[in-house]
Amino acid sequence: MLKKVLNPIQKFIQIESFSGILLFAVTIIALLWANSGWASSYEAIWQYKMGFTFGDFKLIKPLILWVNDGLMAVFFFLIGLEIKRELLIGELNSLKKATLPLLAAVGGMLAPLALYLTLNTNPQTADGWGITMATDIAFTLAIIKLLGNRVPLSLKIFLTAFAIVDDLGAVLIIAIFYSGGIKWMLVVYALAILAVLIALTKSGKYTKQVTIVAGCVIWLLFLKAGIHPTIAGVLLAFTVPIKNKIESIFFAERVSEIASKIEESETTDTPLLSKTQEKEVKKLKKLIKKYKPRLQHLEHKLHEWSAYAIMPIFALANAGVAVSTDMEVETGLIINIALALLVGKSVGIMLLSYLGVKFKIASLPDETNFTQILGVAILAGVGFTMSIFIANLAFIGNDIYIDSAKIGIILGSILSGVIGYTLLRVTGKAK
Numbered sequence: 001m002l003k004k005v006l007n008p009i010q011k012f013i014q015i016e017s018f019s020g021i022l023l024f025a026v027t028i029i030a031l032l033w034a035n036s037g038w039a040s041s042y043e044a045i046w047q048y049k050m051g052f053t054f055g056d057f058k059l060i061k062p063l064i065l066w067v068n069d070g071l072m073a074v075f076f077f078l079i080g081l082e083i084k085r086e087l088l089i090g091e092l093n094s095l096k097k098a099t100l101p102l103l104a105a106v107g108g109m110l111a112p113l114a115l116y117l118t119l120n121t122n123p124q125t126a127d128g129w130g131i132t133m134a135t136d137i138a139f140t141l142a143i144i145k146l147l148g149n150r151v152p153l154s155l156k157i158f159l160t161a162f163a164i165v166d167d168l169g170a171v172l173i174i175a176i177f178y179s180g181g182i183k184w185m186l187v188v189y190a191l192a193i194l195a196v197l198i199a200l201t202k203s204g205k206y207t208k209q210v211t212i213v214a215g216c217v218i219w220l221l222f223l224k225a226g227i228h229p230t231i232a233g234v235l236l237a238f239t240v241p242i243k244n245k246i247e248s249i250f251f252a253e254r255v256s257e258i259a260s261k262i263e264e265s266e267t268t269d270t271p272l273l274s275k276t277q278e279k280e281v282k283k284l285k286k287l288i289k290k291y292k293p294r295l296q297h298l299e300h301k302l303h304e305w306s307a308y309a310i311m312p313i314f315a316l317a318n319a320g321v322a323v324s325t326d327m328e329v330e331t332g333l334i335i336n337i338a339l340a341l342l343v344g345k346s347v348g349i350m351l352l353s354y355l356g357v358k359f360k361i362a363s364l365p366d367e368t369n370f371t372q373i374l375g376v377a378i379l380a381g382v383g384f385t386m387s388i389f390i391a392n393l394a395f396i397g398n399d400i401y402i403d404s405a406k407i408g409i410i411l412g413s414i415l416s417g418v419i420g421y422t423l424l425r426v427t428g429k430a431k
Helices: 002-034 039-047 063-088 095-119 123-133 137-146 153-177 184-202 208-225 230-237 248-264 275-291 294-318 331-358 370-379 384-394 399-427
Strands: 049-054 057-062
Touching (some): 002 137, 002 294, 002 384, 039 063, 049 063, 063 294, 095 123, 123 153, 123 331, 123 384, 137 153, 137 370, 137 384, 137 399, 153 230, 153 370, 153 384, 184 208, 208 230, 294 384, 331 370, 331 399, 370 399, 384 399
Antiparallel strands (some): 049 057
16 A cells, blocks of 8 residues: 555656756756847747737737746646645645645745845835745755665655645745736636636546536636636636546556466467457556546646646746846845745744754654755755746736846856755765
8 A cells, every 4th residue: 555655756856857957958958049149039039920820819828928827827737736645635635744844934935025025125026025935845855866865765755745735835926916907707607617627527428528628728828818718727727536436446457357368369370469459458448548647647647747848848948048247237135035945934934943843843854863854855845847937927018027037036046956955965974
């Protein structure tokens, strides 16, 4: 039973770890490209406008917005699937298991916010408080991967759990604070479609094709309503069923029957399948499709797409900041973001985690200590993907603030990564 629970978690960590390494490589490429002799091509590619028209309706956007609003909606759909799984059957499905990650996440969101607002002296950059509140799970797990067995699996699970709560917080922040001029009638239409999808799921009539079409309509309605369209991805994920259509006992019995028929139809004169075997293999495929929960199936498929395509493309499109001696930047914003990520995250996570354990409302993960919690708390200051995403929303239309925010994010993330890695390496014991 334990193996069945741990295997998916270990696979998730492995994919996210490699994704972090890939993200780091793509970030370096984006920075080099934006500061090379081909910098104009970098800008031209991402500002190239594309889209479609249908009568009086037009949807034409720069490529970078198709990435940030469209492609990232798929990433947010994956986040929604992860949140649903964790809330129903994962590390957040009971108060006992969820308390420490929940406390860590709350501390990791509120402390950076408070520090940012305290340090901020420019009213025009006050809206950037949300930038410092999210942890990049791919980067942090990639750093932990480098530590090998010096870090116990329980600590990685703790990090993953509170990062998912962080993501939920970021989703709510984007929906509530970084969406403006909302057209509520369009929101009502979108929610009505969601309600229909939920009803179909509950009645056992969920279909992938209907969900995709409905998802595109909901995305468009949110876009036109003034709510960031990536939120549609999260909400859509909650319509995906988590239960399988057939029970394990029935599945095992049918598989046994199919296996017997395949064995009985075995031919020795050719390696090709007989007609009976082909028929039984088709039955097996249909049976597996009914047995495996749609949420689990989609999550597994999208993890690789997200890790190896969506997030790297996002990083390539957004991390390319042209740095020069005469560039105009907001130094205070850079410092504020870097400190909020490095100091705010670590202090907030560590403080609430310690108080939770001290007052016995939470307990440390197995084989871990507070020094390791501190190391992970510092690592949580690596806020690359979601932080850049929120920066684009917070300072939309102001390239100076966006570039300054990105520099602050990269600086704070590098410092958090190096210090957190060093602490965990020095204090951890190789097994």
